[in-house]
Amino acid sequence: MFKTPLLLALLVFGASPGIAQERRSRRDFSWDGRIATSRWLTVRNLNGAVRVERSADGQTSVTAEKRWRRGNPEVVRIEAHKIGPGDEDVLICAIWDESTTCDENGYRRPERRRDWDDRNDVSVEFVVRIAAGVNLRVHTVNGALDVDGATGIVEAHTVNGSIVARSTGGPVVASTVNGSIEAHMATLGDRDLEFETVNGSIEVYVPEGLDAELDMRTVNGGVTSDFPLVVSGKINARHVRATIGKGGRRLEFRTVNGGVRLYRA
Numbered sequence: 001m002f003k004t005p006l007l008l009a010l011l012v013f014g015a016s017p018g019i020a021q022e023r024r025s026r027r028d029f030s031w032d033g034r035i036a037t038s039r040w041l042t043v044r045n046l047n048g049a050v051r052v053e054r055s056a057d058g059q060t061s062v063t064a065e066k067r068w069r070r071g072n073p074e075v076v077r078i079e080a081h082k083i084g085p086g087d088e089d090v091l092i093c094a095i096w097d098e099s100t101t102c103d104e105n106g107y108r109r110p111e112r113r114r115d116w117d118d119r120n121d122v123s124v125e126f127v128v129r130i131a132a133g134v135n136l137r138v139h140t141v142n143g144a145l146d147v148d149g150a151t152g153i154v155e156a157h158t159v160n161g162s163i164v165a166r167s168t169g170g171p172v173v174a175s176t177v178n179g180s181i182e183a184h185m186a187t188l189g190d191r192d193l194e195f196e197t198v199n200g201s202i203e204v205y206v207p208e209g210l211d212a213e214l215d216m217r218t219v220n221g222g223v224t225s226d227f228p229l230v231v232s233g234k235i236n237a238r239h240v241r242a243t244i245g246k247g248g249r250r251l252e253f254r255t256v257n258g259g260v261r262l263y264r265a
Contacts, residue, residue, distance in 0.1 A: 025067040028124075029078040031092060032061035037133030038152065040089040044102055045140035048094070048123035049161065052136065054149025055129040062092050063127050071120035078124065094124040106139075144179065153189070162200065176200065180258065184265060188212075192250040201258035204251075205265040211245035214262070215252045221259040 035041055041060055043050055048067075055061065062080075066073040075098070081091045083104050093102035100109040123143070130136055135152040138145050144161035147154055154172040156165045162179035165172050170185030173193050180200035186207055195202050201221065216223045217239040229242035253260045 024069075024073075025065055026073070027063060027065045028073070029064035030061070031063075031080045031090075032059050033090070034058070035060045035090055035131060035134045036088055038135060040084065040135045040137060041128070041130065042083075042089070042091045042104060042137040043126055043128060043139070044091070044093045044106070045124055045126060045143060046094060046096060046107075047121075047142045048125045048140060049143035050126040050128065050138045050140055050145050052128040052130055052138065052145075052147040052150060055131045058131050059129075060090075060131045060134055061129045064094065065125045065127075066122055067125065068120075068122040071122040073122050075120060076122045076124060092126075094126075096120070096122070145174075154185075186265065188249065190249060192252070194252045194254075196252075196254045197258065198256045199258070200255060201260070202253050202255055203261045203263065204253065205263045207265050209245070211248045212243075212251045213247050213249070214240065214242045214244055215250065216240045216242075216260045216262070217254055218258060218260050219256045221255065221257065224259065224261040226262060226264045 043062065064078050066076060076094060076096050078094050079102065083089045083091045091104055095102055100107055130150055132151045136150055137155045138147065139157045141159045143158060145156045145158050145163045147156055147165040150167040151169045152167065153170065154165050154167045156163050156174045158176045160178045161176060163174045163176055164182045165174055166184040168186050170187040171189045171191060171193055172183040172185045174181045174183050175196040177197060178199045179197060181195050181197055181202045183195060184205040188206060195204055210227055219238065223238060223240050227244045229244060232241040
């Protein structure tokens, strides 16, 4: 099941980022600091893309730029908090009104107020430079996610936008609704991995020696695997249940409109 933010119903900004002709922009936020190996950075956004690159200096940094045509950028605030055991994790959120709060589980907001401005089309574009060994969660609703240079776990989720996520470590999980998914990882760990969209293809690159239980399905598209498959049940061109190697962890791929492909890295 898709896990969409609680504020999805509030996102009536009129046009998604990259489609509307943006007239004004300004850099409004900057954070940098040291996050320990195997700890987490979480970035939550609602309207706008997130781009992730490798840090060059061992520090993790996050910058954000607001863009708008007719909205009011002053009502959008960006907050940074230390969370988790020992306050070793970092959470950064873009928040669109004063009554909303944000924590590691998502956004929290009272019932919709009458003075909510549906015309506020402000978007926030995040750029993350992530240090080696830091795990990453990135969430948005209207916007693409482009993760490159990660070395740890990557969890990437959007609703309207494509996802490209690369980790020289791993594992990687990803979901969207309107957009394709491309995921690269060097290790899979011992967890089950899910990749899910509705309108878009799914391409996942994993290392040699894969052992997994595979469930790949589409409605309008084909299914492809670089790995030899021991198929369970009837052979179906659009839904494959199979064992790779010794089996074990579960890899699940689901789309409606698009192909599903599993590649050797």
